[in-house]
Amino acid sequence: MLATTPESEYGSWVLAGVLLTLVVVYMASKLGGELSKRLNLPPVLGELVGGVIVGVSALHLLVFPETGATAIDSLLMTSLQQLGNLDAEAVSHIFASQSEVISVLAELGVIVLLFEIGLESDLRELGKVGYQAAIVAVVGVAAPFLLGTVGLVMLFGVPVIPAVFAGAALTATSIGITSKVLSELGQLKSTEGQIIVGAAVIDDVLGIIVLAVVASLAKTGEVDLLNVVYLIVSASAFLLGSIFLGKFFNSSFAAIAAKLQTRGALLIPAITFAFVMAFLANVIHLEAILGAFAAGLVLDETDQRKELDQQVMPIADLLVPIFFVTVGAKADLGVLNPAVPENRAGLIIAAFLIFIAIIGKVITGWAVFGKPGINRLAVGVGMIPRGEVGLVFAGIGSASGVLDKPLEAAIIMMVILTTFLAPPLLQLTLKGQATPTVEEAALPLAD
């Protein structure tokens, strides 16, 4: 609030930019979500589409420097510029700050989402399907990677290193999108739901390891084995350690919350714990969302869970849409336009990648053993969306110069299509499923 340095000179305009962006985000998420719901589709699909409409593909209200946009590409920024009679330098500073703030808010959104999913997941139920989830995750990483890499080399004559990179991008699963759809359908606690969530978590860990491998391969031409071992050990230690320590923490958490007398006595210790875990996961080079999920899983066994659920809900309602709308806004559907000649080479490769992306994950359902009567198709379909994780691969590949333009565009198309197709497909495959019980239907996450 002090106005002494040049940086804070624009302070009130940065706030104005953030407020206006949030208004656009909420409008897009509500219009999209509601329309989707009326069409009997998962609301999160509508939020993604709402993001596409306000984003780089259409209205240009919400664009980000990461996709190459500058302040003058943002309709929102040029409006602010006219409103405030600001010069170009000021607007470009405001644009950078606003993008940074919205990106962090989106990341906090997916952290809160995974914390909420963790709270709603049952550690014992998850334990019961642990082996199945692990098999699904391993098959879901190995199959698309091998099929994709070999196919690109054999059918399209792609050199080995870019082919390995594209294959790696096929391995990701977006736990955010899948778990949101599951909870919207009230299926988060079904056996299928728990297998999918468990497998998506393990997949996230495997994905980080695969990424480390291919990134070092791209950079040096060889694999840094020590780093791979480090990642495997730290990831396993983190997840198992947090679950193991969970029981101990749970009782001390309850004791702390019971002693506090000021506002937020339950919420603030819980959120602080989630942020600490997210931070720890982040600094040991895992993803922050894994830490938040582990935190939710641990607190799941707390007596005050219901009350905590109720308080986390409005926070999720506020922050989670920022994440999904941002994912949609960053997806440049321009790469899908066949009228642009450069896109055509990419389109053919993309068709192949999308085919592998779907087949490679759908078959994971048949890797499940010892669970007769399970909806195998639903498990496989639940693993399809690549979401933001797939985009990280494309981004790193593009930055390191390994991927040529058509292959990069093909990966982005694959990510976009799997992300947008998964929610309706998952709803379709779960339609035959028994109606969720009353308890499930009343889950806070279900609409």
Add this chain to the structure above:
Amino acid sequence: MLATTPESEYGSWVLAGVLLTLVVVYMASKLGGELSKRLNLPPVLGELVGGVIVGVSALHLLVFPETGATAIDSLLMTSLQQLGNLDAEAVSHIFASQSEVISVLAELGVIVLLFEIGLESDLRELGKVGYQAAIVAVVGVAAPFLLGTVGLVMLFGVPVIPAVFAGAALTATSIGITSKVLSELGQLKSTEGQIIVGAAVIDDVLGIIVLAVVASLAKTGEVDLLNVVYLIVSASAFLLGSIFLGKFFNSSFAAIAAKLQTRGALLIPAITFAFVMAFLANVIHLEAILGAFAAGLVLDETDQRKELDQQVMPIADLLVPIFFVTVGAKADLGVLNPAVPENRAGLIIAAFLIFIAIIGKVITGWAVFGKPGINRLAVGVGMIPRGEVGLVFAGIGSASGVLDKPLEAAIIMMVILTTFLAPPLLQLTLKGQATPTVEEAALPLAD
């Protein structure tokens, strides 16, 4: 999440920095707030003190570029640097981004706080004390301004322009701190509480006008009358217009909320409305918090107010502490140290300013007419805290070169002391007050 540009290269470290900062903020606010509560003091005082302890005055965990700090002054950043083996340039980028994000979160915090206060204020009750509030505000601006300016010129030989500036800094009232203490004491809906809140809102508007006057005086040596007229007209039009349009909006808000079927059906339209109003207030050069307060006031009459209150509460619990801890963290208590020779000249002027700051506001209680039996002392004491508004004056004065070092230090001391003294004083003066009714005691804001 894309990692293609240099800016986002540090993306995950910016997130790590924000997460760690939030953990520090919540620890400080809870430890301070709880301790304060045990000592029978208002929790918000403890949050401010908690902020001081982690801030620039003590632990240096939470420092901001506005107070002249760089990345190496931040203990939190140097820890991140060691954890991540980052170079100086990376850390300075992460520090800038993290400071920007935390500052915006703090501003969103005070926006949500004022929205909540607006929701809990009763427009009709506020209307009943409208004249009294206006008198209190006008006296509370005129008295400290005249006493301060004349006193500085006559007693200390300060030149007229800096004296006017210091006098102007005496006029502010921090609505955030006062209203938080009132609601913590369950006194927000008392006659005294409503007069204080109403007067603080009007004071905020008057403060903006005074600021515009002295800023143009400092810059050009004369007063831009057109700008002053513009501010008076726009502020009145905004507040009266939003209240006038409130009834119309209220019914359409209820209709929209009733039609939505996805999550956050009530919360998201309400928050969007608050953000739109905050944005509008911001772009017409008022303060964002005035817009949020007006939004809360309008929605106060909605049927679903109770439900909305319940959902806004956890969001306030999450964001509001960021504001108070930040205010504390930015307050440099070093200026209070008499062992430093440069501080001594400032300390004498400060003693005078603090005396005027308290007397000039306390007398406003006796300006209230037609309300026999009112606690006049409590009304006056409620207007004492200058908070962040006073710091804005000091910041602008320092940036424009009008204030010399001792006078600037004296203003900052006055702001710090009035801010920290007001909560316990207000609690003391309200102690004789009738115990709040059950309904008041159950107000969401009361602890």
